[in-house]
Amino acid sequence: MRKIAKLAALVLAAMAAATQAVWDGSKWVMKSLFAPPQPVGVEVGDAMDAVAARAAAPVTPSQPAARDTVTPAPAPAPKSETAPKAAATAKVVELDPVLAKGKAAYAFACALATLGDEPPTEGLNEAEIAWLNSLNTMEMMHIWRGGPMQAGAHMLGIKAIPGLPLCPTLSEYRHILGSAAQVTPRQREEIAEYNATLDQAFEDMISDPGFQLKQGI
Known part of the structure; x- marks a missing residue:
C-alpha cells in the first residue's frame, strides 16, 4: 500500500513538472500541461473586461462605405406611331399573277x-397590248365569255382557250415586229379590210336590243 501511494505521488509530481511553450501574444511562456482548472466565472469575467476596454477606447472615424452604384434603368423607347390605316380607295395589289393578268x-x-x-x-x-389589239371581234368574245381567270391562264400559256390565238412573249413579239416589216402593203390592206368587216359585224350584233353578253365560268 505504501508503495502504491509513493508511486502515485511520483506520478503527480512528474505531471506537475511537465510544461509546454505557449505564445501569449507578446512572448513565449512555459505553462504546465496539467494546470488546475480555472473557476467557471473566470472566462466570463475576462470577456466582460475586454468588452469594457473596447468601449472605453477612442473611436477612430472610419471611411463611409461606398454605396453600391445603382445604374438607372434605361427609359423605355418611345412607341413608334402606328402606320395610318390604308384608305378605302387604296390600290389593292393582286397576288395571283394569273388572275391579275x-x-x-x-x-x-x-x-x-x-x-x-x-x-x-x-x-x-x-x-x-399588241396581242389584244390584234384580236378580231370573234376572238375577243372568247375573253368576255371565259372571264379573267381563263383569260389570264391563256395569256401566260397555262391553259389555252380554244379558238383564241396564243399571246406572244416580249421576245416573240419583237421577233414578230421584225418579220412584220417584210409584209407587203397589199397584205396589210387585206388584213385591215378583214378586221374592219369583223368589227362592223360586231357593232351590228351589240346594237341589237336582244343582245346579251354572258360570261362563262
Missing part, C-alpha cells in the same frame, strides 16, 4: 365592247 385583259376587252374611252393598259406589257 386576266383582269387586265378582261378590262381591256370590256372597254372595247362598250365603245367608250380608251381601253386601260395597266398591268399589260407591250406584247400583250
Whole structure:
C-alpha cells in the first residue's frame, strides 16, 4: 500500500513538472500541461473586461462605405406611331399573277365592247397590248365569255382557250415586229379590210336590243 501511494505521488509530481511553450501574444511562456482548472466565472469575467476596454477606447472615424452604384434603368423607347390605316380607295395589289393578268385583259376587252374611252393598259406589257389589239371581234368574245381567270391562264400559256390565238412573249413579239416589216402593203390592206368587216359585224350584233353578253365560268 505504501508503495502504491509513493508511486502515485511520483506520478503527480512528474505531471506537475511537465510544461509546454505557449505564445501569449507578446512572448513565449512555459505553462504546465496539467494546470488546475480555472473557476467557471473566470472566462466570463475576462470577456466582460475586454468588452469594457473596447468601449472605453477612442473611436477612430472610419471611411463611409461606398454605396453600391445603382445604374438607372434605361427609359423605355418611345412607341413608334402606328402606320395610318390604308384608305378605302387604296390600290389593292393582286397576288395571283394569273388572275391579275386576266383582269387586265378582261378590262381591256370590256372597254372595247362598250365603245367608250380608251381601253386601260395597266398591268399589260407591250406584247400583250399588241396581242389584244390584234384580236378580231370573234376572238375577243372568247375573253368576255371565259372571264379573267381563263383569260389570264391563256395569256401566260397555262391553259389555252380554244379558238383564241396564243399571246406572244416580249421576245416573240419583237421577233414578230421584225418579220412584220417584210409584209407587203397589199397584205396589210387585206388584213385591215378583214378586221374592219369583223368589227362592223360586231357593232351590228351589240346594237341589237336582244343582245346579251354572258360570261362563262
